[in-house]
Structure formats: C-alpha cells, structure tokens
Amino acid sequence: MYIREKSSLLNQAHQQIITEFYTAFQNMDAEKMASFYDINATFRDPAFGVLKSIRIGNMWRMLIESQKGKDFKVNFSNVTDHSADWDAQYTFNKTGRRVHNYITANFEFKDGKIIKHEDYFDLHNWAKQALGFKGWIFGGTKTFQNKLQMRTNIMIQKYEATLLDD
Numbered sequence: 001m002y003i004r005e006k007s008s009l010l011n012q013a014h015q016q017i018i019t020e021f022y023t024a025f026q027n028m029d030a031e032k033m034a035s036f037y038d039i040n041a042t043f044r045d046p047a048f049g050v051l052k053s054i055r056i057g058n059m060w061r062m063l064i065e066s067q068k069g070k071d072f073k074v075n076f077s078n079v080t081d082h083s084a085d086w087d088a089q090y091t092f093n094k095t096g097r098r099v100h101n102y103i104t105a106n107f108e109f110k111d112g113k114i115i116k117h118e119d120y121f122d123l124h125n126w127a128k129q130a131l132g133f134k135g136w137i138f139g140g141t142k143t144f145q146n147k148l149q150m151r152t153n154i155m156i157q158k159y160e161a162t163l164l165d166d
Helices: 002-026 030-035 054-067 123-131 133-138 142-165
Strands: 037-045 049-052 073-077 083-091 098-110 113-120
Touching: 002 030, 002 073, 002 083, 002 098, 030 054, 037 054, 049 054, 049 142, 054 142, 098 123, 123 133, 123 142
Parallel strands: 037 113
Antiparallel strands: 037 049, 073 083, 083 098, 098 113
8 A cells, every 4th residue: 555655646746846847848948948857868869869967958948939929829738747738839930831730749857857758749740840851852761860960969069068158
C-alpha cells in the first residue's frame, strides 16, 4: 500500500511539472521552463537533434525571444506523468508562412527534475507548412533533417554568443 501511494504521489508531481512547464511556455517564460531541467538533462526533437544541459534552456530562451510580440500560440493537452501533447501556431520568420505543428512529448524525471525530454512531430509536414513547395519536396529526407539540425544548432551557438556579450 505504501509503495502504491508513493508512486501515485510521484506520478502526480510529474504531471504537475509537465503542466507547469507548458503553462510557462504559454506565458513565454523561458527561465521557468529551463528551471524544470536537471543539469544533466537531454532533449531531442527532429529540428534540433540532441541537446544537453544548459543548451536546452538556451534553446527555449532563443525560441521565445524570437517570437515575443508575434502571433505565437501554444496549447497542450493529454498530460500524464510522463507525456503530453502540445501544438504551436506561429508564422515562420524566414518565409512568413503560417505553421501549426502538432507534437507529442515524452519525459523522464530524476529527483523532481526533467532528465530526458523527447518531442516527436512530423518533420515533413512541418517543412511543407514552413517552406512550401521546397519543404514538400525535400522535407521528408534525412539530408534535410541533418541540414536543419546543423542550422538550428548554429542558431543556438550564435544566440549563446550574444549572452556572453551582455
């Protein structure tokens, strides 16, 4: 009985963390989002590939800063103790095209912090929306994904360099 109660409390705590994480995202509060990650955390998604440690928070900071004052909107649902569905609606800066991306997120926790976060979405569908015909042709290829991950990581490096200048 005690083990089941303890497990239930942990499940509720993890569900609460996920809810607070996405609420912070809706409020465009990157600092709060970053605070949920363990220092040794890993993040993975089709656009950024694998990110570790402080780079995860910097990704959220960069994304939110780039969308402040724009038409960015996040919704989330189906929150469990280890997953959530969420979607983002925004105008892609490089092309001015509207994107509505649907994502499934999976989480693992350690000592009340996110230790592993994986986002899954249809990169080809995202590319069609964000890039149009070019995304429709190339967005489903591994070459496109590799090039996108290289570009997004360069964007994070440039963003981090601006943090050092401050």
